[in-house]
Amino acid sequence: MTHAVVLGAGSWGTAFAKVLADAGREVVIWARRPDVAELINKTRTNSDYLPDLRLPPTVRATADPAEAISGADLVVLAVPSQTLRGNLADWAGHLEPDSTLVSLMKGIELGTTKRMSEVIVETAGVAADRVVVVTGPNLAPEIADGQIAATVVACTDMDRATLVQSSISTSYLRPYTNDDVIGCELGGAVKNVIALAAGIAAGMGLGDNTRATLITRGLAETARLGVALGADPLTFAGLAGMGDLVATCTSPLSRNRTFGAHLGRGETLEQAQRATRQTAEGVKSCLAIRDLSRAHGVEMPITEQVERICHEGADPRAAMAALMSRKPRPE
Structure with a gap:
């Protein structure tokens, strides 16, 4: 049977x-x-x-x-x-x-x-x-x-x-x-990294404007990578893109957002891991996604800063300052 x-x-x-x-x-x-x-x-x-x-x-x-x-x-x-x-x-x-x-x-x-x-x-x-x-x-x-x-x-x-x-x-x-398997998979993978960023911002005491900025600019860098890999850009406007991103960046049930909040409060990676006790996929995936974006010449500044916080010991405030000091450009 x-x-x-x-x-x-x-x-x-x-x-x-x-x-x-x-x-x-x-x-x-x-x-x-x-x-x-x-x-x-x-x-x-x-x-x-x-x-x-x-x-x-x-x-x-x-x-x-x-x-x-x-x-x-x-x-x-x-x-x-x-x-x-x-x-x-x-x-x-x-x-x-x-x-x-x-x-x-x-x-x-x-x-x-x-x-x-x-x-x-x-x-x-x-x-x-x-x-x-x-x-x-x-x-x-x-x-x-x-x-x-x-x-x-x-x-x-x-x-x-x-x-x-x-x-x-x-x-x-x-x-x-x-x-669109490529777009659907990328949407699911990159949103974990953006959710870490949203959690880090929340742990730092930043509010809804910051979260909305991270969600929308995070979606933009996800779509840039997706297009470079052959995905349909419309996929990222749907459930596999924006839908998953919003839920993961805003919900207290999100493991990645929760993990990020611990980092934003100044905890180390090890302390955050002990506190959450579950796998936050974005912590490891941010390394692979950074490498993937560099290999294809795609700018992913939020992903880069999350990787720096998680794996290079960067201070979250310095990472946020680095994002805000990037050269102005059209949306």
């Missing part, structure tokens, strides 16, 4: 398993830790990430990836971006021949500057049209709670995109298809 598997039992992976189940799918969650899998099976909850969510009876969990993947026609990848290649190398041999691989990850790989769909194609040895990207304003606790939201399902194969769309359509989640 076919089923969907979600590889990763973090907040978004767990919430996405609920979405699949609510849309009528049998779902297996793979958890790295056996105790998490056991807890899900016994209590229907994942107390480490979404303690208030009770998973439907059509969801079960295992710590055995081979067992989880066996027979799955829909394989959802929900691990931290920088661990994808290593994990997928171990899992690829268990994939069904024509299964659809769904990426929930929003990052750029360090070293290679590859998007997550590119890493999947390269590591699993599958055709690009087997990979579907789900992105947009996807704050996991709200979706787990059944609050109204929309998302984007991007794939170069529209039949496969439509398959995933139907597999996650519920009364509370409305998915839209899109064939």
Whole structure:
């Protein structure tokens, strides 16, 4: 019997398993830790990430990836971006021949500057049209709670995109298809870096004008990079661009914004990591995105300053001053 598997039992992976189940799918969650899998099976909850969510009876969990993947026609990848290649190398041999691989990850790989769909194609040895990207304003606790939201399902194969769309359509989640995989992935990756900047500004005590400036200028630098890589600029005006950016830069549920606020209050990277206890993808992705932008000759001043704060120990106030002292130019 076919089923969907979600590889990763973090907040978004767990919430996405609920979405699949609510849309009528049998779902297996793979958890790295056996105790998490056991807890899900016994209590229907994942107390480490979404303690208030009770998973439907059509969801079960295992710590055995081979067992989880066996027979799955829909394989959802929900691990931290920088661990994808290593994990997928171990899992690829268990994939069904024509299964659809769904990426929930929003990052750029360090070293290679590859998007997550590119890493999947390269590591699993599958055709690009087997990979579907789900992105947009996807704050996991709200979706787990059944609050109204929309998302984007991007794939170069529209039949496969439509398959995933139907597999996650519920009364509370409305998915839209899109064939611009490059734009959708970049929107999801760069918004984490801009959200760090928004959080840093909030931690410094700066207000709504600053946040609005960072959101709009952050969108501009995202679109510049996207166009250089072949994305459709209109993508960035939609859910995968502006929608995701607004949610991540403004919500207290955003891990990247929250992490940034700790940095803005003068905490070190290590102190912020201890305080948040979850992965803020933008911290590592800002390095890869900076490298990607430089390789393509694209100016990304907000990304550059976030990287300096996170990895070079720059003072947030000095970084903000550097942004404000840039040469005046037309918008």
